[in-house]
Amino acid sequence: MSGLSILNVDAVRAAPLSHEPYRYALADGVLKAEAIDEIRRDFPDIGKPGYLTVDEVALKGRFKALIDELESDAFSKILGDKFGVDLVSCPRLTTIMKRSQLKYGSIHTDGPSKVLTLLVYMNDAWDAPAAGRLRVLYDGKNYAPFAVEVPPTMGTMFAFLRADNSWHGHEPFEGERRVVQVAWLKDAAELERKKKRNRTAQFLKGIFGR
Numbered sequence: 001m002s003g004l005s006i007l008n009v010d011a012v013r014a015a016p017l018s019h020e021p022y023r024y025a026l027a028d029g030v031l032k033a034e035a036i037d038e039i040r041r042d043f044p045d046i047g048k049p050g051y052l053t054v055d056e057v058a059l060k061g062r063f064k065a066l067i068d069e070l071e072s073d074a075f076s077k078i079l080g081d082k083f084g085v086d087l088v089s090c091p092r093l094t095t096i097m098k099r100s101q102l103k104y105g106s107i108h109t110d111g112p113s114k115v116l117t118l119l120v121y122m123n124d125a126w127d128a129p130a131a132g133r134l135r136v137l138y139d140g141k142n143y144a145p146f147a148v149e150v151p152p153t154m155g156t157m158f159a160f161l162r163a164d165n166s167w168h169g170h171e172p173f174e175g176e177r178r179v180v181q182v183a184w185l186k187d188a189a190e191l192e193r194k195k196k197r198n199r200t201a202q203f204l205k206g207i208f209g210r
Contacts, residue, residue: 024160031155038062051095090184100177107169121152122178132173
């Protein structure tokens with residue numbers, strides 16, 4: 001038994017593993033239906049735009065329990081087995097976003113310090129036809145063509161192994177876009193560097209705004 005009561009590990013295990021243009025998995029229903037109302041209720045009341053680390057956010061209730069499960073060795077083992085990598089030994093950096101700005105979503109691969117990145121979306125609906133929908137891309141310049149487009153709706157999971165060609169991004173969107181991101185990193189020193197950099201970025205936003 002995994003001991004995970006909020007994450008639907010069957011949905012994670014059943015998600016197809018794609019290999020082109022890089023290795024990724026897309027699944028829906030990764031949050032158990034009976035937990036969704038409480039997760040929605042306990043989602044942090046974040047006023048700042050962008051990603052904040054869990055150290056910068058007041059976590060409570062079922063949402064805190066969800067973060068604990070996402071960061072657990074049990075879940076790292078499940079996800080690592082799926083991708084064929086050891087994630088249990090990797091430090092984890094978890095960040096949370098509630099509000100997106102138009103400057104977010106530019107095409108990138110993630111840095112080489114990351115082994116795997118996981119996104120779990122928590123929006124009840126998504127009416128924007130393209131904006132804010134993450135795309136798996138073939139190069140660093142074009143939003144189209146794309147291999148797959150990820151709907152950022154409640155319980156949708158997207159995970160990918162970082163590679164030199166793991167291009168992804170979304171067309172600009174401004175507004176509420178709830179998502180939790182977990183990154184498995186190569187070493188603990190990199191984890192501390194990323195936390196410090198994120199705190200500095202949020203501090204500067206507080207001074208200079210956008």
